[in-house]
């Protein structure tokens with residue numbers, strides 16, 4: 076499931092089986108309950124903090140994108156044309172890149188970047204903590220993923236660990252700006268320079284993020300994006316690659332559309348990974364307000380930081396030094412030693428109080444059955460494996476209100492108090 080999809084199935088774990096959940100009152104020792112949170116946990120039949128659940132995300136299309144898409148539909152020019160070009164120009168400019176190429180989705184974007192930048196049989200350093208596409212497209216390329224652990228604090232790729240895992244066949248590093256927070260780009264670029272590696276950044280979750288005052292498109296050989304429905308810039312499906320090299324941009328454009336250089340003249344073999352103008356029109360309209368929405372996400376993150384850091388046993392996310400995150404997801408860590416329950420039990424109880432959560436991710440990538448053969452040879456990077464046990468995402472979007480924050484605070488305090 077793409078990174079920011081809402082939780083579709085509630086946790087199946089039975090919270091009432093947990094000894095901690097038998098406590099009648101949710102008021103913990105950390106300053107008591109938020110508004111309306113007194114009494115038994117809702118998951119055990121008590122009154123919920125809020126009967127109206129906080130929306131986990133806000134993805135509804137608004138009038139400008141509906142109008143923009145309708146204009147394209149009425150025009151009959153449905154293929155990639157002026158709107159795709161507009162989205163490309165604007166995203167290149169906003170992200171600090173020379174070239175931008177739209178494509179069908181973020182997975183295609185990764186494939187279009189990996190194909191010219193790596194060879195079959197190469198070793199490619201990849202994060203053990205990311206969405207599967209970052210790595211599955213390395214495998215699709217015929218290269219071997221070498222899994223790198225995460226940093227404990229930011230949860231981003233640990234570049235020192237990447238250096239330890241270099242092999243004579245390593246030619247590239249793929250790094251995900253996870254949850255919308257840029258990785259330590261300076262460290263990645265330094266490693267790449269010293270070891271002669273190509274760098275591909277997966278920015279599927281990080282539209283408009285910056286590093287040391289520059290757009291993330293300014294760094295690495297290629298940067299890939301997703302415009303999946305729930306992303307900060309969501310168009311339904313859609314993707315993009317940015318880069319700063321003319322020859323690479325040409326190669327990617329050729330690969331994107333059957334190597335076609337003139338009508339029915341195919342210079343090389345390629346794919347049909349094109350976007351269309353309906354999607355691009357939605358993207359352009361949403362881009363008009365992306366900066367304002369991103370500011371709202373940052374304000375929401377600051378608000379959630381103050382709530383989460385006031386609750387014993389919960390750890391607010393931290394960002395890479397020099398990075399400005401865009402908070403695609405707001406991911407909290409639990410110090411499980413402090414609770415008498417699992418993360419899933421905790422989240423099920425939060426859901427019952429009116430605060431939906433999601434788990435990004437329930438497994439690290441080496442724990443995925445698809446990568447079992449690599450896990451057998453490389454093991455499971457420990458920090459990433461541990462994150463899979465203890466992280467959960469709180470509601471995060473531009474439309475969170477004071478009332479939502481009060482519900483989140485009340486539910487977190489109530490559940491944490493009862494489960495400790």
Ligand SMILES: Cc1ncc(COP(=O)(O)O)c(C=O)c1O
Nearest residue numbers: 077078180181182206208279301
């Ligand atoms: C980090 C990351 N990379 C790649 C992708 C793949 O993007 P898409 O779903 O558009 O193919 C996603 C989507 O969830 C993602 O979160």
